[in-house]
Amino acid sequence: MAQIDDLLENSFSLGGLAPDLAAGLEALARPMKLKAGTILFEAGDPGNGCYAVLEGSLRVSLLSAEGDEQLLAVLGPGQLVGEMALLDGQPRSATVTALKPARLAFFDKQAFDRFAEDNPEIYRHMLRIVGGRLRLANDVLAARSFLPLPGRVAKTLLLLADSFGKEVEKGRTLIHYKLSQADIANMAGAARENVSRVLNEWKRAGTISQISGYYCIEKMEKLEDAASM
Amino acid sequence: MAQIDDLLENSFSLGGLAPDLAAGLEALARPMKLKAGTILFEAGDPGNGCYAVLEGSLRVSLLSAEGDEQLLAVLGPGQLVGEMALLDGQPRSATVTALKPARLAFFDKQAFDRFAEDNPEIYRHMLRIVGGRLRLANDVLAARSFLPLPGRVAKTLLLLADSFGKEVEKGRTLIHYKLSQADIANMAGAARENVSRVLNEWKRAGTISQISGYYCIEKMEKLEDAASM
DNA sequence: CATCATCCGTGATGACCGTCACAGATCGAT
DNA sequence: ATCGATCTGTGACGGTCATCACGGATGATG
Numbered sequence: 001m002a003q004i005d006d007l008l009e010n011s012f013s014l015g016g017l018a019p020d021l022a023a024g025l026e027a028l029a030r031p032m033k034l035k036a037g038t039i040l041f042e043a044g045d046p047g048n049g050c051y052a053v054l055e056g057s058l059r060v061s062l063l064s065a066e067g068d069e070q071l072l073a074v075l076g077p078g079q080l081v082g083e084m085a086l087l088d089g090q091p092r093s094a095t096v097t098a099l100k101p102a103r104l105a106f107f108d109k110q111a112f113d114r115f116a117e118d119n120p121e122i123y124r125h126m127l128r129i130v131g132g133r134l135r136l137a138n139d140v141l142a143a144r145s146f147l148p149l150p151g152r153v154a155k156t157l158l159l160l161a162d163s164f165g166k167e168v169e170k171g172r173t174l175i176h177y178k179l180s181q182a183d184i185a186n187m188a189g190a191a192r193e194n195v196s197r198v199l200n201e202w203k204r205a206g207t208i209s210q211i212s213g214y215y216c217i218e219k220m221e222k223l224e225d226a227a228s229m
Numbered sequence: 230m231a232q233i234d235d236l237l238e239n240s241f242s243l244g245g246l247a248p249d250l251a252a253g254l255e256a257l258a259r260p261m262k263l264k265a266g267t268i269l270f271e272a273g274d275p276g277n278g279c280y281a282v283l284e285g286s287l288r289v290s291l292l293s294a295e296g297d298e299q300l301l302a303v304l305g306p307g308q309l310v311g312e313m314a315l316l317d318g319q320p321r322s323a324t325v326t327a328l329k330p331a332r333l334a335f336f337d338k339q340a341f342d343r344f345a346e347d348n349p350e351i352y353r354h355m356l357r358i359v360g361g362r363l364r365l366a367n368d369v370l371a372a373r374s375f376l377p378l379p380g381r382v383a384k385t386l387l388l389l390a391d392s393f394g395k396e397v398e399k400g401r402t403l404i405h406y407k408l409s410q411a412d413i414a415n416m417a418g419a420a421r422e423n424v425s426r427v428l429n430e431w432k433r434a435g436t437i438s439q440i441s442g443y444y445c446i447e448k449m450e451k452l453e454d455a456a457s458m
Numbered sequence: 459c460a461t462c463a464t465c466c467g468t469g470a471t472g473a474c475c476g477t478c479a480c481a482g483a484t485c486g487a488t
Numbered sequence: 489a490t491c492g493a494t495c496t497g498t499g500a501c502g503g504t505c506a507t508c509a510c511g512g513a514t515g516a517t518g
Contacts, residue, residue, distance in 0.1 A: 062367065064375040064458045072367070087353075087360040093367055120349030123356055124316075130359050131316040137366035138291065138301070138322055144373050145418050146293040149505070180465065189374050191506050196467060229293045378475070409495065420476050425497060442484095459518105466513070473506085483496070488489105 025122075028115055029105035040082075040096040040104075047085020047092045049108045053077050056102025057177065060094050061186070071186040073136070074177060076163060080129055086112055087126070144189055146229045150198050152188040154226035157208070159187075161217055173217045254351075257344055258334035263287075269311075269325040269333075276314020276321045278337045282306050285331025286406065289323050290415070300415040302365070303406060305392060309358055315341055316359070373418055375458045379427050381417040383455035386437070388416075390446055402446045 029052070034040060040051065040058065053075055060081065062070040072094060075081055081096055086109055116122050136159075143155045157175070164177040181199065185192040202208045207222040208215060217223060258281070263269060269280065269287065282304055289310065291299040301323060304310055310325055315338055345351050365388075372384045386404070393406040410428065414421040431437045436451045437444060446452060 062371045062374070064371075066375075068375060070371060070374040072370075084360050084363065087356045090360075090364065093364050116353075120352060123349065123352035124345075127316045127352055127356055127359065130356065130363060131313050131319075134313065134359060134363045134366060135319065135322050137363060137370065141301075141366065141370050141373070142291045142293075142299060144370070145291070145299040146295075146297060182465080192466090193468080193507085194505060200467075411495080421496090422477085422498080423475060429497070461517085463516080464514085467511090469509090471506105471508085474504095476501105476503085478501085479499090481497090483494105485494080486492095488491090 024115055024119060025107070028107055028111050030108070032104050032106050034098040034102045034104060036099060036101050038098055040098065041092050042095045043092055045092045047082060047090065047109070049106055049112065050080060050082040050086055051107070052105045053079050053081065054103040054105055056098060056100050058096050058098055058102060060096050062094055069186045070189065071183060072140075074160070074163065074183075076177075083126060083129060085109060087130070142229065143227070147227065149188070149190050149194055151226050151229075152190060153184060153195055153198050154223040156184055156188040157215065157217060158220075158223055158227055165217070168216070171218075171220065173220065174211065175215045175217070178213060179215060253344055253348060254336070257336055257340045259337070261333050261335050263327040263331045263333060265328060265330050267327055269327065270321050271324045272321055274321045276311060276319065276338070278335055278341065279309060279311040279315050280336070281334045282308050282310065283332040283334055285327060285329050287325050287327055287331060289325050291323055298415045299418065300412060301369075303389070303392065303412075305406075312355060312358060314338060315355070371458065372456070376456065378417070378419050378423055380455050380458075381419060382413060382424055382427050383452040385413055385417040386444065386446060387449075387452055387456055389444075394446075397445070400447075400449065402449065403440065404444045404446070407442060408444060 055077055058075045058081055060072045060075060062072065084093060143152050147155065160175050161173050164175050165173040166176055168174045181195050182192050185195040207219045208217055284306055287304045287310055289301045289304065291301065313322060372381050376384065389404050390402050393404050394402040395405055397403045410424050411421045414424040436448045437446055
């Protein structure tokens with residue numbers, strides 16, 4: 001359980017809690033595993049708690065009746081998911097799946113509520129997380145509204161770089177997550193074929209590159225420029 | 230100040246607070262007026278507090294560099310706006326304007342923070358509000374991703390009916406807010422001309438009508454059907 | 459290493475919808 | 489009541505981008 005503790009104390013999303021709170025939360029957490037390719041929950045399901053990612057990554061997406069996907073986010077270790085269910089009793093608003101095996105910590109709604117009643121400061125923390133999500137959502141919507149296809153792809157890469165980027169060298173940012181063109185297309189809201197064309201153009205121009213399958217941003221400015229509204 | 234009190238206790242957004250909390254908030258509120266056509270704040274401004282609408286209505290929107298607008302919401306009396314600034318210290322993420330004169334109650338960030346420290350239950354309340362906004366944002370993004378133009382217009386009308394609809398008669402819902410086609414277009418993410426074509430088609434089919442300028446939904450199912458994904 | 463599944467590149471085609479253009483309608487203001 | 493300003497209806501045109509089609513690359517798996 002030490003690892004959960006570590007994450008709760010150190011991660012971006014869960015960090016900043018007073019030690020006694022983190023300890024209290026740790027006691028609530030129920031560790032669990034998720035196999036590759038399985039669904040954690042689907043939009044419309046009743047929400048009975050939330051999860052923290054300990055290891056692996058989860059994809060959060062909206063699905064249309066025809067099976068089209070709008071990828072909202074890919075969450076790595078330290079991120080919370082499904083937290084909305086703790087607030088209102090509403091059903092889950094998105095679908096969450098694991099591509100590769102993942103380890104999670106589950107927080108039961110009832111237990112969490114009881115804990116929060118005694119430690120209401122925890123809400124302040126949740127507010128910051130949910131607020132951040134809202135900002136992100138607005139940002140994505142703005143991109144969708146104002147930017148043409150290449151701009152949306154640029155925006156997508158920049159967002160991914162925020163979550164998974166490692167500045168491997170001065171000015172070069174590696175996106176340390178295995179992405180298919182289809183993934184990028186589903187985030188940017190575009191057809192895979194056109195994403196392919198855009199990415200290749202940028203590769204030829206030296207704006208981006210691929211290092212053993214991982215995308216690498218070579219000229220950040222070019223992308224920022226394409227993504228600016 | 231009795232009116233503020235009324236709103237805080239009765240409104241959808243602010244209701245449900247324990248009476249002593251509502252009273253405490255009332256003490257914090259600073260009444261203010263906004264003239265027609267003025268900007269309350271713009272995206273990028275530092276956020277120093279939040280506002281509750283007492284009278285009139287505000288439009289929340291994102292603006293592109295070229296002046297295009299993405300209307301996120303129209304808020305009527307009882308709604309909170311600018312609450313994100315209370316959570317993190319981030320700048321405002323959207324622009325809020327008043328078309329017609331409005332009366333507001335302003336909550337200063339510092340004062341609010343101090344109050345919330347003593348009454349942390351208030352955060353639970355904020356969470357429900359922000360969570361609702363996030364759900365809405367995802368919903369709008371899904372519509373943008375999956376629905377063709379007519380579907381997005383239908384969705385927009387249904388959303389507006391949620392905020393401003395009065396069931397004037399069995400099955401007929403009047404949207405009690407003055408909307409131009411341009412407004413609807415800016416919410417739906419479409420060109421005004423095409424919105425015009427869609428609305429007229431629906432008028433001819435008897436799906437909607439206009440009563441002294443206000444739109445009225447005659448056949449809700451038709452719209453729901455068009456907006457379903 | 460052979461086979462199958464997925465992923466990727468690229469052309470051709472055309473639909474959807476944004477833009478332009480403009481006339482008629484509506485509404486406030488003087 | 490009149491004028492200007494804004495809003496609305498409708499046609500024509502063209503661009504962006506989704507879709508289809510398919511061959512080649514890459515990578516998992518027995």
